[in-house]
Amino acid sequence: MDNLIIHHQVIEKNGETTILLYVNPQLTEFSSELGTPETNKSKSFEKHIREYIKKNLKATKANSIKVLLGSMVLSQLVFPSISPKQVEAAEFNMSYLFFGSTSQQINFVDQTQKAVDTVSPSYFDINADGTLDISNQFSPTFINEMKARNVKITPFLSNHWDRNVGRAALQNRELLSTQIADTIIKYDLDGVNIDIENVTEVDRANYTDLVRLINEKLPADKEVSVAVAANPYGWTQGWHGSYDYKKLSEYSDYLMVMAYDQSYYGGDPGPVASYNWVEKSIQYAINQGVPPNKIVLGMPFYGRYWNDQESVGGNGLSRKEAETLVKDFNGKITYDEASKSVKATFTIKESDPKPRISSRNLTAGNYTVWYEDERSIQAKIDLVHQYNLKGTGSWALGQENPAMWNSYDLWLEGTPFRDINTHWAKNDIIEINNKGWMVGVDNNVFGPEQKLTRAQAAVIIARALELDPVTSTTTGFQDVNSSHWASKEIATVRQYGLMAGVEEGKFAPDEPLTREQFAVILDRILVEKGAISEDVGKSASTFTDVAANRWSKESIVRMNQLGIVKGMKVNEFQPTGELTRAQMATMMNRASSFLES
Structure with missing residues (x-):
């Protein structure tokens, strides 16, 4: 073929x-x-x-x-x-390493289950005169362990927010760039990530020139990347003005957009990285002329907290610390749909023991915490796919919930389920899952070849059409009482005339739905919506196993005419064949334009 x-x-x-x-x-x-x-x-x-x-x-x-x-x-x-909406897999995921001992950092990487391609440890500091200072975190053991795991190592060069040190580095960039290149070659590192922050627009040209020099002095197989401030508002002065996005991208392999600290230490309570703020940061980078495949979206693995009894707030904490505090003080966690971020609140009383977070004892008061979890991270990864970015980055490894890595590679691939990657219905399943019409049978499992029961079909139909549930506690079927898990949906689709029983008083909720039954259900919906005329069904069937007098014949003909249901073989429909979850997803997706109208 x-x-x-x-x-x-x-x-x-x-x-x-x-x-x-x-x-x-x-x-x-x-x-x-x-x-x-x-x-x-x-x-x-x-x-x-x-x-x-x-x-x-x-x-x-x-x-x-x-x-x-x-x-x-x-x-x-x-x-x-x-469709152009097809999701392309992201090809890259990096994370910074800043906390922990060598053995802890090795464990942090192992917990990612190979979802991280590149790590950037805090190995390159800057002396007061602008020369390179190898930090005390530098670990040949860690380097060797990463090589054994085929994980790239690109240490990040940092002035740790010290403007004078940052400017000294830029002024002494000829020597500094040579030292960086020599060190990378000496230890066979994979490159460098440049993270000089808190210089200003007056340093813009020098900043770009430092990146150019490092790029020119490193062998072609070594990587140069730059961490740049998120700039959703297009600021040209201060810290944000130091980055010439377009020119920096020309001298580097990618820009790591630090799309976090929307809310910060000393500021008002709010999300660390709200969805719209992150999206505007991506749009700014693209509008500056950075190719999308040179943009890595940086995401926070941390949160910030505020105490209403203190004049200054916004100190940082890890997700684990945030959720431990909520648990210990009987707090509340909510997911803010508008910002796609997690908000937690709790109260520490004067009589309560005072926990210690990052070398700081918490005091009594009402606390607000904003941080990230699987839902917020996945939402941001959706933006990576939407804008066809190179991939993701994060600050900092070890602050996240390790359970997140069970799904991270799937999010990068744009696939919500592990068992559909090579399946013929993959794209239809993803579309229907994105619409919220069909969900998995288990965590990250769709079960595409599982048979679809009549009860499951009733739930999916009610969900897709957003049918108002019936108020009655009875379904009208002897084999579906009010305690059945799908009783309300079964009663609802029955009331709307979309699904009937297999015989008088019997719905058969656990029996597989057949292909012709589903064709009839869709036909009832689409004829009612005016998507196709009932007269179409009067024409002859093109399927040899669908006789002119078969009860489902007209529905099959109409749905086939719309291209929603098709044959299993040439001229053969197999009307009594049991419908699989994958087939259900495919037919629902084919019909989606009519169902959503």
Whole structure:
């Protein structure tokens, strides 16, 4: 099937674009329905179509796609996977190392389950005269352990917010750049991350020139990156003005946008990195001319706390410390949907023991904490996909909840489930999951080949259509009492006339839903919405196993006409075949434009 498509044509009419794909007439192996799991082929029909579109018509945004054999239309396809919205996997993830001993930092890396590609330990400090100072954290043992794990090491160069030291480094940049290059070569490190902060716009040219010098003096296989301040408001003076985003990107492999400290020490309580603030920071970098594949989105693994009894707040703490405080003092944790950040509150009384956080004893008062968890981190990773960025970075490794790493690689891949990466319905499953219509059967598991029960179908239909639940506690079915987990949804779809029983008084909630049953359910919905005329079903069926007098025939014909349900084999629908979760997701996605109208 390598030469499946031999020719294509793009037709624009009445504001709509149609792609015509012409099938090689010499190929007759069309025994599977667009990659259904029953096929044993190494490549599905859908995958061939998708690959052809990606290669030859990537920039074409079509309303419909028709596959033709000569003048005969084999199928009219709806492929969300071909849409420009398709998620591309992020290729990179780095994190800074600042806390802990050598053995602790090795453990921090191991806890990431190989999700981190590059670590930047705090090895390169700056002397008062601007020369390189190897910090006391420098560890040959750590370096060797990272090499054994195939993790890159790019120490970060820091002035630790000291403006005078930062300016001395920029003034003495010729010598400093040589020292950095020599040290990287001597210890066979993988590069350097430049993190000089709190200089100003007057140092802008010198800052850029330091990066240029380091880039020129390092071998081509060594990496140069720059940590730049997030600048969602386009400030050109002060600390933010020291970064020439565009020129810095020309002399480096990537810019690590420090998209955190929106709220800071000495400021008012608020998110450390709210969603809109982070997104504006990304947009600023792109608008400055930085290629998206040279932008790494930096995210916080820490939080900040404020005590309403103190005039100054915003001290830092780790997520673990935040959640321990909430637990110890019977506090409350909420997820703020607007900022996509976590907010916690708790009260320490005068009589309570006073905990110690980062060498500081907490005092009595009402506390507000803002920090990040899996939900907020995943939301930011969605922005990485949305803007096709190089990947993610973080400050600092060891402050996060290690359980997060169970899913991090999936978030980077843009895949919510571990068991769909190579599945034919991957893109449809992702789309439907993003809509909130279908969720996993377990943590990070979708179960694409599991059979879909009638009760599960009722829940999905009610959720997708946002049906108002019935108030009655009875379902009308003898085999579904009010204590059944899906009783309310079953009663709801019954009231709306979308699902009936398999016989009088019997819903059969745990029986698999069949292909024809689902075709009928979708048909009821779409005919009611006016998506297709009932007259269409009067035409003859193209499927040999769907007789003219079959109870589901008209629904199958109408849904096939819309391209929502298709055959399992050539001219064969298999109406009594049991529907899988993957097939449900695919059909729901094909019908989504009608369901959401």
